[in-house]
Amino acid sequence: MDKRIVDLRLDQLEDPRAKTVKEPFEKQYTYGALLGSGGFGSVFAGQRISDGQQVAIKQISRDRVQQWARLPGEVNMVPIEIALLLSLGGGMGSVPGHRGIIRMLDWFEVQGQGQGYLIVFEKPQPCQDLFDFITERGALEEPVAQRFLKQVIEALQFCHSKGIVHRDIKDENILVDTRTGDIKIIDFGSGALLKDPIYTDFEGTRVYSPPEWILHQRYNAGPLTVWSLGVLLFDMVCGDIPFERDADIIQATPSFTKRISKECQSLIRWCLAYRAEDRPTLEQILHHPWMMENSEDIVDLPGKSNIKPSL
Template sequence: MGFANNVGKYRLGRTIGEGTFAKVKLGVNSDNGQYVAMKIIDKQMVLKSDLKYQVQREIRTMKLLHHPNIVRIHEVIGTKTKIYIVMEYVAGGQLSDKLSYNRKFDECEARKMFQRLIDAVDYCHNKGVYHRDLKPDNLLLDSNGNLKVSDFGLSTLRKPNDLLTTACGSPCYVAPELLWNKGYHGAAADVWSCGVILFELLAGYLPFDDRNLLSLYKKISRAEYACPPWFTQSQRKLIARILEPNPRKRITILEIVEDAWFQIDYVTACEYESDQDIYLDDVNAAFDSVEEQGTETKVTKSPSFINAFQLIAMSQDLDLSGLFEEQDQKKQTKRLGSTHNINETIEKIEAAAADVRLSVERIKNSKIRMLPKQMMTRCSRSYFDLSAEVIEVAPTHCVVEISKSSGDLRMYNDFCESLSSLLSKSSGVLSQTQEESLEVHVTCKIDRGDGSSEELSCEDNEGLRGYASA
């Protein structure tokens, strides 16, 4: 195996994973011959995409965690153009890969993996860390088959009783309370995801799985699943207590550990004693050199940015609020997709308005009100209410929401038709298929840890094989 390039004391070899903003290479420490996984992040790409705080938070979080079932960070190296995150190399790949060809595990092996998962999650929660994206893709196996939790890109650091509001995670593993668009407890949400993973380990398939997102989320909200016939009564009972849709009634980690089935052959994993001081200065220092140069290329954060769960909720076909409340039928709404950036999309809206003799009035940066040119007097404005709001999904993908609560329907339709023709050929009213595909490309709003938050868009980095997030 060739190791051509050097970064400090590390010699880099083949690429073992690649994502939108980062690639992961196998490396070796020249001092002791230890293999490492080196995540290489492009600084400018991270800053332009406003992902700085996500990367910093992931590094800080992983530096604070020292447990045999959690992937460790050794150090962070910064250059003018790159950030090198030196991590523990886990040779066995993702748990999802093993599931794909094993289908399911026998009871003893599944229980052992679940025990290690619960130990790691319990340790995180005791440190105030909530993962929020637990799934087999983010669980790695070492050469001895020991499980290790990775990818803390969506994690957050909070006090135990603090409510979280960010709807994030992967659809098949997400807890029902995240779909209610209300506050939730990170511990209960992680426990639900652990329950889905346990079911998958024992059954070989997911308890909640449907190509139609509305059907999927209905099943999750109602905990509609069926255990295969080979599940024992003990397994059924434990899974039922974990997959309880009411988070207040859901079993806790302490109760899971006390469960009779879980206790079989259970040996508590001991956390590592930290063998080195935890330095966080290099987390900020890794960005310093590029930020001094990057003032001219700084990208202003979009005033309107959404995540996949909010995007799904925008569709009447996929809106879960219909399960709980009546829909307002008075307001007419249409949504168009745009493959242009937010500024170009606004220019298209203004051009479409001019085509149908509408005057444009900016309400805010991303929202526009349109009025007939012959009806611009103050007393007549209330008789025509047409607006368009641009919501950025990714740097070159937007959703335009057109709303009309009063006025001429013909003019509304003419405007929608004109705008649709001006947008990219691949754009149009979001279909169910398009919305389902967006779940892969849009993730979540990011909590900075200082009380503020950002909503970000990240590509699905499946290629990073468990080292993903940047």
């Protein structure tokens, strides 16, 4: 697979390393248990030595990086994930972040035998990813799903305002604070610069990808994102994703396995419209009647703190 190089114009960023000499990773952090691994690399728990802050440490092998970027003040290219996270408010730069996006605290290039990169993230406590959250509890009550979806969309709007598209929205890439019900989007390894023309590359998750990618290997960023949100909403309210096979994705007709309100079904079907141009925008999703419902009741999550369905 070809490896693409992206020149990012991160003019708003200060060079995060220009002012001080950076101490090596092992002087600043310690490793903990393995939290997960996949095609992206591995993620470990960790701790910052200076103050004991709990962190997550993502290891990325150099040979797994498909997209590279040039940063101001850096001689070597870096994985595009690092550049995207910097532009979203990570590291020591001056860009304000968003509460719905995981914050990168630091990053390091690793030389030698295990050459690659280490990315250090904040680690909200207590939290679990939405996949595990749904696996433990089953299908979510609609007010809880509405609260989560609203936060995801607002975080994605922030990404788009910074010229970035995530391209891999799914339950595994959403962290839930089980105490407050706040979410954070993680893993920008499949992300890219937002552009109007057609994309012809995709490194996200196939069962969350739209018919136009399956059939033609082409898509636009907006409709791709909205399709994945339709899959995500179905997943939350039904307890599993709607499509497993390419043939099912191309049919684009979700079969509801749980008793779901007509308003929620209509939003899911709108997001999962076969034709990209028939899908809503993020703004239109937020103004859909189902999203406008504003229950002030407290939703009880089994074994966890109560979570308000909407803010």
